[in-house]
Amino acid sequence: MLFLMSLVVFAIVYLIPGDPIDAMLGQDAEHSAREALRHELGLDQPLWRQYVSWLARVAQGDLGRSIRAQQPVRDLIVEKLPATLLLTTTAAVIALLIAFPAGIVAAVKRNTVVDLLAMVGALLGVSIPSFWSGIMLIMIFALTLGWLPAIGYASLTTDPVAALRYLVLPALTLGSVMAGSVTRQVRAQLLQELGRDYVRTARSKGLREAGVVVRHALRNSLIPAVTVLGVQFSVLLGGAVITEQIFAWPGVGQLAVNAIVNRDYPVLQGVILTIALLVTLVNLAVDALYVVLDPRLRLS
Amino acid sequence: MSSSTPASASPERRHRALGRLARSRLALVGLAIVGLTALVGVVAPLVVTADPVAMDFGALLKGPSGAHLLGTDQFGRDVLARLVWGARLSVSIGAVAVALALVVGVPIGALSGYAGGAIDNVLMRCMDALLAFPALLLALGLVAIMGPGSTSTTLAIGIVYTPGVARLTRGVVLAERPQEYVQAARALGQRDRWVLARHIMPNCVSALLVQASVNFANAMVIEAGLSFLGIGTPPPTPSWGLMLNEARAFMTSARHVAIAPGVAISLAVLGWNLLGDGLRDALDPRLTD
Numbered sequence: 199m200l201f202l203m204s205l206v207v208f209a210i211v212y213l214i215p216g217d218p219i220d221a222m223l224g225q226d227a228e229h230s231a232r233e234a235l236r237h238e239l240g241l242d243q244p245l246w247r248q249y250v251s252w253l254a255r256v257a258q259g260d261l262g263r264s265i266r267a268q269q270p271v272r273d274l275i276v277e278k279l280p281a282t283l284l285l286t287t288t289a290a291v292i293a294l295l296i297a298f299p300a301g302i303v304a305a306v307k308r309n310t311v312v313d314l315l316a317m318v319g320a321l322l323g324v325s326i327p328s329f330w331s332g333i334m335l336i337m338i339f340a341l342t343l344g345w346l347p348a349i350g351y352a353s354l355t356t357d358p359v360a361a362l363r364y365l366v367l368p369a370l371t372l373g374s375v376m377a378g379s380v381t382r383q384v385r386a387q388l389l390q391e392l393g394r395d396y397v398r399t400a401r402s403k404g405l406r407e408a409g410v411v412v413r414h415a416l417r418n419s420l421i422p423a424v425t426v427l428g429v430q431f432s433v434l435l436g437g438a439v440i441t442e443q444i445f446a447w448p449g450v451g452q453l454a455v456n457a458i459v460n461r462d463y464p465v466l467q468g469v470i471l472t473i474a475l476l477v478t479l480v481n482l483a484v485d486a487l488y489v490v491l492d493p494r495l496r497l498s
Numbered sequence: 499m500s501s502s503t504p505a506s507a508s509p510e511r512r513h514r515a516l517g518r519l520a521r522s523r524l525a526l527v528g529l530a531i532v533g534l535t536a537l538v539g540v541v542a543p544l545v546v547t548a549d550p551v552a553m554d555f556g557a558l559l560k561g562p563s564g565a566h567l568l569g570t571d572q573f574g575r576d577v578l579a580r581l582v583w584g585a586r587l588s589v590s591i592g593a594v595a596v597a598l599a600l601v602v603g604v605p606i607g608a609l610s611g612y613a614g615g616a617i618d619n620v621l622m623r624c625m626d627a628l629l630a631f632p633a634l635l636l637a638l639g640l641v642a643i644m645g646p647g648s649t650s651t652t653l654a655i656g657i658v659y660t661p662g663v664a665r666l667t668r669g670v671v672l673a674e675r676p677q678e679y680v681q682a683a684r685a686l687g688q689r690d691r692w693v694l695a696r697h698i699m700p701n702c703v704s705a706l707l708v709q710a711s712v713n714f715a716n717a718m719v720i721e722a723g724l725s726f727l728g729i730g731t732p733p734p735t736p737s738w739g740l741m742l743n744e745a746r747a748f749m750t751s752a753r754h755v756a757i758a759p760g761v762a763i764s765l766a767v768l769g770w771n772l773l774g775d776g777l778r779d780a781l782d783p784r785l786t787d
Contacts, residue, residue: 210642326764333745341749432630436633443727
């Protein structure tokens with residue numbers, strides 16, 4: 199699996215048209231200089247050789263050098279990744295804080311105005327793309343009301359208050375899609391569980407409704423909701439590319455977009471590989487979480 | 499996804515599913531929105547006479563007026579005309595990309611599920627490798643390979659949604675293969691290809707329809723997203739994402755430029771999502787109450 203992923207990433211750069219030497223030296227460079235660089239980079243080797251040596255370097259954490267910044271790609275990613283992780287985790291937390299209460303209330307108060315409002319809100323969340331909700335949030339909260347800064351970034355360690363103020367709008371923008379889809383998922387699953395026999399038994403035992411919902415039904419509906427979390431994290435990291443662009447947020451997404459614009463392909467390769475690895479790790483964590491949530495899985 | 503007998507594709511069942519779809523008001527709203535965007539896309543040149551790329555430096559960033567119903571942008575281009583032509587682009591890229599994912603993904607999934615063994619393993623590992631990348635990021639990388647433009651955007655989105663379609667098809671085929679009617683058909687000496695096409699595949703249709711409509715919504719978002727990032731449809735072609743990207747520079751001076759394309763894309767995506775929900779409820783009786 200990891201092997202295939204690495205092939206995809208390698209292919210992305212190999213297949214990009216244009217000679218990387220042109221990008222580095224310019225088209226007017228002398229032939230001997232071009233050939234020297236080609237040899238130095240191993241680009242005169244057979245394809246499988248290039249792949250194997252690339253893979254060996256990647257395994258040691260060497261992602262190559264940026265053509266533009268003349269810096270190791272790893273350093274660039276290490277520098278930018280914290281901002282992206284801060285943005286995505288905050289977005290995820292906001293999304294869950296909205297989605298779980300909204301989904302539960304919608305399921306319990308089914309077919310009421312509350313349910314309708316929650317579902318319309320969730321549907322809008324899912325349907326409004328981040329590149330528009332971001333612009334709207336900036337217009338309303340930064341330009342009209344002046345409550346928050348429009349774009350920018352501050353480090354959490356040097357100025358925590360400013361950092362949080364900068365974080366609010368991008369995190370809301372990125373989290374809204376996830377909030378919508380998790381709300382829908384929680385509601386649907388909870389409704390399904392609330393219709394089951396064990397819930398009727400719990401109710402007929404005289405348990406309080408809140409206990410029935412939270413202790414019995416919710417726990418069983420968590421498993422499918424957790425499945426979505428793995429997928430959602432992948433969507434969040436993809437969405438971060440756009441959100442970072444809107445809010446001038448200095449993360450790996452912006453790094454990737456700039457790499458495409460500047461034809462700085464080692465950087466693009468590095469970012470895509472890093473994100474794919476992160477997604478894989480999160481999916482493994484989600485698998486582990488299943489077992490915690492569902493004791494039935496421990497036996498098999 | 500659907501019931502275990504081929505009867506799920508019977509006219510009576512289909513009739514009932516259509517009935518359920520028609521009774522769902524939200525699904526009908528979705529269908530209306532989807533139909534409207536498609537219609538606008540198809541008849542764009544007849545509806546709007548203004549040229550979407552014609553610049554007018556005498557009327558830059560003007561608000562809505564009689565001459566320009568939705569105002570003009572920073573080059574004095576008519577926003578309504580660009581919006582309507584943008585619908586054509588968005589709908590056609592979405593449609594071709596979704597069709598592409600189906601044409602490639604369904605055979606891969608069917609073969610994988612029916613053949614099993616090593617073929618299944620290899621095909622599915624390849625699909626999983628693609629699924630490990632966030633959709634937008636994979637599309638980004640693919641467009642970087644093929645160079646910006648509508649064709650490469652369409653191809654990239656099609657490739658991004660292929661693994662999902664293949665996985666879904668494989669799941670249904672795997673569920674149907676051990677069923678008695680499949681065994682019976684094979685025992686009667688029918689060829690594998692015939693069993694697969696005639697008996698098993700009809701059971702995939704409802705699941706694929708739902709998936710296709712959700713994919714359509716996502717494809718439109720990715721197309722607009724890539725254009726928004728400046729690596730999808732190149733200017734001056736009217737694309738909703740590109741319009742929003744350009745509008746960012748005028749958030750304080752001319753807000754109307756950012757509102758129109760945003761409403762358009764959100765509404766179109768909402769339409770496909772509603773239709774997807776409606777189809778799911780109508781086609782999957784287990785989920786209806």
